[in-house]
Each structure stands twice: as structure tokens, then as C-alpha cells.
Amino acid sequence: MEIFIDSADVKEIQEAWDMGVIDGVTTNPSLAAKTGRNYDETIKEIAKIVDGPISAETVSLDFAGMMKEAYHFAKMHKNIVVKIPMTEVGLRAVKQCASEGIKTNVTLTFSANQALLIAKAGGTYVSPFVGRFDDISEEGMQLIEHIRQIYDNYDFKTKILVASIRNPIHVRDAALIGADVATIPLSVIKQLTKHPLTDIGIQKFLEDWKKVPQ
Ligand code: G3P
Numbered sequence: 001m002e003i004f005i006d007s008a009d010v011k012e013i014q015e016a017w018d019m020g021v022i023d024g025v026t027t028n029p030s031l032a033a034k035t036g037r038n039y040d041e042t043i044k045e046i047a048k049i050v051d052g053p054i055s056a057e058t059v060s061l062d063f064a065g066m067m068k069e070a071y072h073f074a075k076m077h078k079n080i081v082v083k084i085p086m087t088e089v090g091l092r093a094v095k096q097c098a099s100e101g102i103k104t105n106v107t108l109t110f111s112a113n114q115a116l117l118i119a120k121a122g123g124t125y126v127s128p129f130v131g132r133f134d135d136i137s138e139e140g141m142q143l144i145e146h147i148r149q150i151y152d153n154y155d156f157k158t159k160i161l162v163a164s165i166r167n168p169i170h171v172r173d174a175a176l177i178g179a180d181v182a183t184i185p186l187s188v189i190k191q192l193t194k195h196p197l198t199d200i201g202i203q204k205f206l207e208d209w210k211k212v213p214q
Helices: 010-019 029-035 039-049 063-074 088-099 112-121 130-135 140-154 168-177 186-193 196-209
Strands: 002-006 024-026 054-057 080-085 104-109 125-128 159-162 181-184
Touching (some): 024 181, 029 039, 080 088, 088 112, 104 112, 125 140, 130 168, 140 159, 181 186
Parallel strands (some): 002 024, 002 181, 024 054, 054 080, 159 181
């Protein structure tokens, strides 16, 4: 499974990249707002740090506007993936992008049927939001299982990018189900590195090392 960092903060992205475990980046308007920076500048800076897919999100809801933003992002850097909301117009834009070789990530996906349509339209990635689904008492990971099953049934090439990840259990389950990508906030990536027995073990080895003649 590929790991993307879900962030628009270049410091965080640099830190995760230096850790050696990330393959790409996803951003969205809310993450961009947290940085207080110009979005285009941020995306260009991220592209200098990370050599992998970088999702940049469109905010237009009409076809012409979406395509204008898609072309704008696509020409910014070869690694840009255009993030498009899951709407009827969005699907049309996905199809158009696919026909022109522009990669897409269809966001705000909450049902298996939406994911089916995204694959039909030629989306590069589908982004089901597991955390937000859990928040309304639905089962985020069951949605991932269903999408995996449907894509495998018909050999769809659209990649399942698990988004809205809130904890390490989401990451483990995404990997067990066979999701293609998990996009994870830095705080959760750091949680993945931790285990109390690792810390206790390091402490014990360091103490015992002092008893070894130098
Ligand atoms: O990038 C989209 C997604 O990961 C958002 O996560 O935590 O705002 O639901 P969250």
C-alpha cells in the first residue's frame, strides 16, 4: 500500500518525506486554509519536495470552471493529480481529464455506487472518507471493503485512496483490505512508528550496554 501525507503544510510534508515512508501528498481547501499561504505557491513548493503524486483540489462546481482549474494544475507539474468532487459534473470532468491524460482523484466519496461510477468515468483515484463516515455512525472500513470487491470483480484500474484517516487502526485495516493508498495526517504517521514495547526495549538495551566493558 502506498502512503500519502494528507497535508498542505510544507514543513510537515518535508518531515514525512525525510522519514522515508511517503509516496505522495493530498491537499484540500481546508488544509490549505490552515497554512494561510497562496495555494499555487504551496503546491509548487510541495512538488519540489516530493517525487510522487500530489493532489491539488478544484473548487469550481461547473464543468468549464473545473476544466480550467484542471488545466491550470496539470501544467504546473507532471506529478499533479487534479482533485475533483464527486458530482455529476465532476464525473464529466473526470472523463474529459482521462481522455487528455490528466490524472484525477475524486474526493468526498461515501458510497460504493459513487465509486463504481468514478471507475466507469476513468478516475485515477477514488477517495472514500472513512473518518467522516464513521462520524455519522456508518462503517468507513466496510465501504473500503465494498469498493475493493467491486473493483476486483470487474478489474477496474481506479486506485482506492483511503482518506479522512483518523487513527492507526484505519491504516492497518486499509492495508488488510488491500486499499491501494492511504492518505494520512503527519500525527497519525508518527503514531504508526510507536509501540510501548519498542521504547521499553530500547531503554533496557541502553541500560545493559552500560554493563558491557568498553
Ligand atoms: O483529504 C481529504 C480528507 O483526508 C479529509 O480528512 O479528517 O478532514 O475528514 P478529514
